[in-house]
Amino acid sequence: MSDTAAAHEAPTSTGIDHKKLIMWLFLASDCMFFGTLISTHLLYRKLYPAGFTDAEGHQRFIQNLFNIELTSFSTFILLMSSFLMALAVSAMHKGQIKSFRRNVLGVIFFGLIFLGCQVFEFTHFYHQGLTIQNSVLGSTFYVLTGTHGTHVAIGVLWLILMYFYSFTGKLGGHMGALDVEVAGLYWHFVDIVWIIIFTAVYLVEYLGPNGIWGSGLPAVAK
Amino acid sequence: MSSSHEAAPSPDFLAEEVRRYHHFIVLALWLAVVTGAEIVLIFLPLPVAVVLTILTLMSAGKFFAVILWFMHLIYDKRLLFWCFFAGLALAFATYTALLCLFSADRIDTRWFS
Amino acid sequence: MSHDSHHAPVACKTELAPERSDLGLIRPDRSTGLIDWLTTVDHKKIGILYGAFAMFYFLVGGVEALAIRTQLARPDNDFVTARMYNQLFTMHGTTMIFLGVMPLSAAFFNFLVPLQIGARDVAFPRLNAFSLWTFVFGAFVLNASWFFEFAHLAGWFNSFEWHKALVYTDFAPANGWFSYAPLSGTFGQNGQALRFTGVGTDFWIIGIQVLGIASLAASFNFICTIINMRAKGMTMMRLPVFTWMTLVTAVLIILAFPAITVALIELMFDRAFGANFFNPSSGGQPVLWQHLFWIFGHPEVYILVLPAMGIVSEVLPTFSGKSLFGYPIIVFSGAVIGFLGFAVWSHHMFTTGLGPVPTAAFSLLTMAIAVPTGVKIFNWLGTIWGGRVRFTPPMVLALGFIWMFMCGGFSGVMHSSAPADSQQQDSYFVIAHFHYVLLGGVLLGLMAGLYFWFPKIFGRMPNAPIAYIASGMVILGFNLAFGPMHYLGLAGMPRRTHTYHAGNGWETWNFVATIGAYILGLGVFLAFVNLVWTAFRGKKCSNDPWDGRTLEWSLPSPVPEYNFAQAPIVAARDAYFEDKHGGKRIGTENDGGEAGVHMPSQSWMPLLASAGFLFAGFGMPMMAMGIPHAGWIVISGLGVLFIGIWLWALEGPGGYMLKTPAASGTPAPTETVAH
Ligand code: HEM
């Protein structure tokens, strides 16, 4: 999205490109956005540490649902996509459009794998009896991770469009590199939000007898 | 419009990019290692408080590493860091306060799993 | 991206050769009339449109207010039904805050900020147009709920199957401007999602969501503009105070709105998909809604007032013939107010039982916020002190602002004390408080701004006698209407009840309040008529009729499309005033007088993209009504949004060169003033 009045005017007052500045401002705002979602989830975990009741009326604990291998894998995938994104931006700065395309394809591919894992996870949890409707836990979990997933999906779409746009030959020079860099900032942000979610939503549930939230409560078998 | 910027990158600039490239690779490795360590950590028989502290530090470390290197903040103007940090700090403070305002013993949780 | 800097500059955009965008479509650059206004990216035109819509909605909200006051004029009145009464106060509050004050502030941001910092436009002109149209469509969706309500009352829907299946048939929002859960949410377990209210709430949810997107987009843009597009020499501590307050407001918006965005998403999931965020029957905590709302809501009240404070800080020095007293302190306390504003949200929730420690903490923080506010007031007084005061209409309104706002501040400090607040909350005392700050404060400030800058915007001077009469009516009527509410509230009259019985001792003051409200309403109406008439027919005036201080007064009125023929260089705070009355403080850059000024191209895409919100915004409540296939309307809306943004990205920014009268620059000022 190239839309600056000053596209070819004098440099900006701070020397920072408009687009880069606005993206950072957006990310600052997005911190509050994800902060709200994450804290909604955490505070309900704090209030109701025991998990949820499935359709058969069994008490379920969330860590019995979690599949730490799968989540670790998709976390790893997302981290590596961030790495490739950094390389793609670097390639654009050097004007190496081919290398840019290769790396960005990798990012898109990894992004899609992440989304695939999420779809798999959601269906798995659903079959295990966790729905958005049957508990507060279901509501907060699906909406939080789903919103993150939506961010990833938008990022993937953005990068796909950029990939094809690069074949028109118009994605180049300083402005082209800037456009890619801004998309990269977005992508990395989505990645760091996941770093937080991975710890605050998944890992902490494994601590103590029943996650930090349930510590002190008797352990319950599957 | 971009034609004026099309000039070949200067050697200095390229050298800088190569240096960054190495940083990126090293960082990617570290991210993988730390994530692995996190996963091992949660299964170790350590006191919850200890594990939680280490986990928090590790994910904060990953968080800032990505911001500083992958997102170039360490190379960019300081102002950008403060723009972002304002949002981050505010979100952290506000929602920590919010979490503290809710407590299980102030509500009747008997009926809800 | 094709560029046209090689095209010969033209004197007027209608002389442009037809120019194709990167998509091959002809850009609407040469357009005039309606198409020009629909596709404009000029911050001044966008500002005027914001202002026009805001004034219209002020009148709508005013009619709603008068209906409320008419109902309350006598005890046991039945002018409107209880249900209609709830809808009236809900829509009144929502309209005034989101469709009146915020867009009118945005009108000033748009018109003034680029002029005050010496820029040719905002950083992202098309994004600016997108913000405008998104606001327009969001406002439209919200108010369309009235249409559905009246159609329902008239029985137009009776023959439809979906209408027969509805449990609740309230079509306009009726939950109050903060839509507290669980009333706005659901009850029942396992996704039954039984609702307490009809689709009015859904209209409210989607309307506020869309309006939030508009405000967010505009705020990113303005922060960027102010930080990045200042003229040479325009350091941060030389920025006009209005621009400073715009910056603080925009920062508040980008940090406060996400909380309500998420809260609205959660509420929508509760209502539409049976989630349990605020559903008390499944363990949801309705009080969480209150927290999330006020995490947004308290910063929001500063979002409303800071622009008005900025305006007053421009008006007072101008008509006192002195520079603003304690500029750095005013700026600093504005920023402190903004910052502290995030730490006091729970003072709206004292009566929910937060526990002793949080209650004490929020109480203290709320008292603390009165300090920077008081500092500002003293600085304003210091500005007038010893000045040669000219009591022009803007000055009268600005002085009214100080006085009325101070009264509102006093009652605010009163309910910062939690025990006192537990008596005052949900009573007419709170109504009195926030009308003193919002109406006596913000509205008077904004009206001062209108009277102050209208000569700049339209090059015409409003009729002064009418302006004095209108201002007098507003201030008098306002105090008659809201002063007695302090008493009514302390005498126990609850807020948000559609009527009261005789014999409580509330009759007299309610009647007085209603008379005051009508005087106030007539006063605002008269002022608006005066202003609209001025825009078209008013007497022409000079470029600098008030002996102004900031850069915008150095330009011709109305301001030419390109703002500054040559980019200015400033060497002082209040550079224009200093330049007129002291040494040389403004120069210009010799940047392409011959080549002309680069203007951004106009575009259909922002309008197209935001039209997506119109569809999506209508589709969601229609889904909730059970209208068949309404889901497709939502999906097509999202499709339109996506296509609009995509084409916007692909069309390229374009631009053309406009010739300006003066071709050579004047040298930069040599002496700088220490600031
Ligand atoms: C000295 C500064 C101020 C203080 C100490 C203060 C304090 C308060 C408190 C404690 C309440 C909650 C009352 C209750 O619900 O029981 C309140 C309500 C309110 N205040 Fe203020 N306030 C101040 C300034 C402002 C300003 C500048 C505005 C807006 C321009 C404002 C707008 C409102 C509104 C709209 C409400 C009512 C919200 C509602 O319940 O609907 N206040 N104020």
Ligand SMILES: [Cu+2]
């Ligand atoms: Cu407040």
